[in-house]
Amino acid sequence: MDEITAHKRNSQHYADDSEKIKAGSFTEDIEDRNSVASSTEKRENKSRSHIPEHLRIAKQEKVGYSPRMTKIGKTVGDFCYTCIKPIIAVLKFLNRRTNLTFWIIFSMVLGIIVGYFAPEFGKEIKPLGDAFIRMIKIIIVPLVFSVLVIGIAGHGDDIGKVGKLAVKTIIYFEVVTTAALAIGLIMAELVKPGVGVTLPQGEDLSAIETLVDTSKTSITWSKELFLIVPENFFKAAVDNGVLAIVFCAVMFSCAMMKADKKSKKFMLKINESLSQIMFQFVALVMNYAPIGIGAALAATVGANGISVLANLGKLIGCLYASLVIFVVIILLPIMFFAKIPMIPFCKAVWQPWLLAFSSASSESALPLAFQKMREFGCTNALTGFVIPW
Numbered sequence: 001m002d003e004i005t006a007h008k009r010n011s012q013h014y015a016d017d018s019e020k021i022k023a024g025s026f027t028e029d030i031e032d033r034n035s036v037a038s039s040t041e042k043r044e045n046k047s048r049s050h051i052p053e054h055l056r057i058a059k060q061e062k063v064g065y066s067p068r069m070t071k072i073g074k075t076v077g078d079f080c081y082t083c084i085k086p087i088i089a090v091l092k093f094l095n096r097r098t099n100l101t102f103w104i105i106f107s108m109v110l111g112i113i114v115g116y117f118a119p120e121f122g123k124e125i126k127p128l129g130d131a132f133i134r135m136i137k138i139i140i141v142p143l144v145f146s147v148l149v150i151g152i153a154g155h156g157d158d159i160g161k162v163g164k165l166a167v168k169t170i171i172y173f174e175v176v177t178t179a180a181l182a183i184g185l186i187m188a189e190l191v192k193p194g195v196g197v198t199l200p201q202g203e204d205l206s207a208i209e210t211l212v213d214t215s216k217t218s219i220t221w222s223k224e225l226f227l228i229v230p231e232n233f234f235k236a237a238v239d240n241g242v243l244a245i246v247f248c249a250v251m252f253s254c255a256m257m258k259a260d261k262k263s264k265k266f267m268l269k270i271n272e273s274l275s276q277i278m279f280q281f282v283a284l285v286m287n288y289a290p291i292g293i294g295a296a297l298a299a300t301v302g303a304n305g306i307s308v309l310a311n312l313g314k315l316i317g318c319l320y321a322s323l324v325i326f327v328v329i330i331l332l333p334i335m336f337f338a339k340i341p342m343i344p345f346c347k348a349v350w351q352p353w354l355l356a357f358s359s360a361s362s363e364s365a366l367p368l369a370f371q372k373m374r375e376f377g378c379t380n381a382l383t384g385f386v387i388p389w
Contacts, residue, residue: 100286104354107294114294115301122302125295132292135285139278139367141237145249146275147370151380152253154268159254166250169386179330187322193315242366275380282367289355348376 115122152162228243230236236244256264335342352372356365366387373383 100289101351101354103290104293104351107290108297111294111297112301115298116306119302119305122298126299127295129292129294129296129299132285132288132296135288135292136367137240139281139285140240140242141245142274143278143282143367143370144242144245145252146271146278147380147383148246148249149253149256149271150268150275151382152250153256153264154272154380159257162250162254165382176330176334180326183326183329184322187318187325191314191318191321193318278367279371282371286368293355344376348372 228247230244233248352365352369356362369387370383
């Protein structure tokens, strides 16, 4: 009897005292959370113990929204999502069914329409096109430098290979460029495309006067040499001197080949990481390309009108006829001789060509040309050394 009474007294003691908690109970969960919170608070107080009491910033208590405001916010969010859901669905569909080429062509057409029907608005959005060209110029220097360094220094220590590639590139460049100049001169003499072209009244002729000044535009071997050999690397980078950047990258790569393996490996890792990041940079900028190209065309048409394009139609037609003759007579035989697959090559150069045509700048197509030629199968050394020429 005494044992039963003692057992009841002990049970009552545990029931009254909170020290005895049933495992898995709600009370145990509350106690665990309280203990965690108290231990966290102790750690925070300990980390703040070195701060004098009068300098400590009081902790802000977590204050939530009222149930009414939470319900209103949820209702507004659901309404906004319902409104933009069709737009999101259309964009996802277009993203699956279209590519960059479609959007560039669409933006060209839209830019011409906007410039024709709203010329003042077309002029106002010109900075959007200028911003695209500036973003492209940001990419050129680090991309050319890193790709060329990896291509040359990352494939052995034979400097002779670099010399052979340089000689082949210069010979090809000189021969093909001479043929292109000959075709252009012959077409100009036969067609005379500049006859009858009139510029609008009040047109700024300062650029044309600069071209006429032969003292500034004359070609000398010293000027050509200093286009390749810069005063310093950073000045060439600021001026976007691509050939000067190529020269610096080649010299840097040759120096890496002569350096110890540890230094060479370290610099290769840096340039490899830089090139990968810059190619992702190219992908981001290309998403903006349709906006920049459309804005540039709208500004051009808005400022000069369609009539200027009509006056220059003969000149433009002569130019593209010369390009077609060059491709048929010069480029196609070279491709057959080098056994380059024609259809895959045309697919690879289509987007860079369209980008250069629509933006009227070969610099804008340079990063995308690097990327497409790498996908086509060209090595980093070949693309980095040859394309900037």
